[in-house]
Amino acid sequence: MNILAIGAHPDDLEILCGGTLAKYAKQGHKVFMAHLTSGNMGGKDISSEELAKIRDGEAKKAGEIIGAEVLGPVCEDLGVLFTPEMRSRVTDIIRQAKPDLIITHSPNDYMTDHIITSQLVFDCAFSATLPHYKTSLPAYEKITPIYYMDTLLGHKFHPEIYIDITDFFETKKAMLACHESQYKWLKGHHITDPFYMIETVARFRGLQAGVMYAEAFAPEKVWGRVAPFNLLPS
Numbered sequence: 132m133n134i135l136a137i138g139a140h141p142d143d144l145e146i147l148c149g150g151t152l153a154k155y156a157k158q159g160h161k162v163f164m165a166h167l168t169s170g171n172m173g174g175k176d177i178s179s180e181e182l183a184k185i186r187d188g189e190a191k192k193a194g195e196i197i198g199a200e201v202l203g204p205v206c207e208d209l210g211v212l213f214t215p216e217m218r219s220r221v222t223d224i225i226r227q228a229k230p231d232l233i234i235t236h237s238p239n240d241y242m243t244d245h246i247i248t249s250q251l252v253f254d255c256a257f258s259a260t261l262p263h264y265k266t267s268l269p270a271y272e273k274i275t276p277i278y279y280m281d282t283l284l285g286h287k288f289h290p291e292i293y294i295d296i297t298d299f300f301e302t303k304k305a306m307l308a309c310h311e312s313q314y315k316w317l318k319g320h321h322i323t324d325p326f327y328m329i330e331t332v333a334r335f336r337g338l339q340a341g342v343m344y345a346e347a348f349a350p351e352k353v354w355g356r357v358a359p360f361n362l363l364p365s
């Protein structure tokens with residue numbers, strides 16, 4: 132399968148579904164990791180232009196660990212808005228990846244970039260199928276099922292599917308470790324150690340599912356989007 136994961140910022144996928152993406156890659160699926168923003172506002176002691184360059188390199192390095200193709204960015208931080216331009220850019224990501232499954236943020240996540248990413252992906256997974264909707268790439272006519280990944284620390288998220296990532300937790304950590312520019316920033320601005328955070332959440336989701344480490348998901352269930360089988364890796 133082609134698996135397309137779309138996050139708002141360069142480190143979101145590593146934090147929220149990195150173990151599952153590593154598992155897909157190990158099973159031989161083609162994985163695309165897309166981030167919509169450049170991450171240029173995730174810091175304060177460095178210019179936003181410089182930060183965008185650093186974070187681009189960090190995202191590519193993290194993707195390399197599992198052999199994923201890294202796509203994006205298509206805008207700056209705080210630029211994820213529901214506009215015709217963003218619809219066109221996100222549609223092109225989908226048309227390029229031709230996914231069998233899309234993973235993205237929950238519509239209930241903690242900040243607007245994440246929430247609108249979720250809405251854009253929901254919209255564009257449909258728009259991408261329409262031959263008369265013109266972007267730089269031709270239509271991809273399959274309406275792709277969407278799985279929402281956990282929110283940050285699980286607030287307002289009700290898991291329906293758990294993926295055992297016990298054998299992939301070290302890989303998830305290694306992927307997150309590529310985002311070096313973010314450790315200090317997250318510890319200061321968000322009062323969170325990102326490694327402690329992913330370990331705590333993966334253990335908690337793991338306890339819920341009876342395994343050591345897990346990541347949680349919930350499928351989008353509206354007409355036309357429901358798949359008659361589980362598309363996530365077992």
Ligand SMILES: [Zn+2]
Nearest residue numbers: 139140143245
């Ligand atoms: Zn984010």
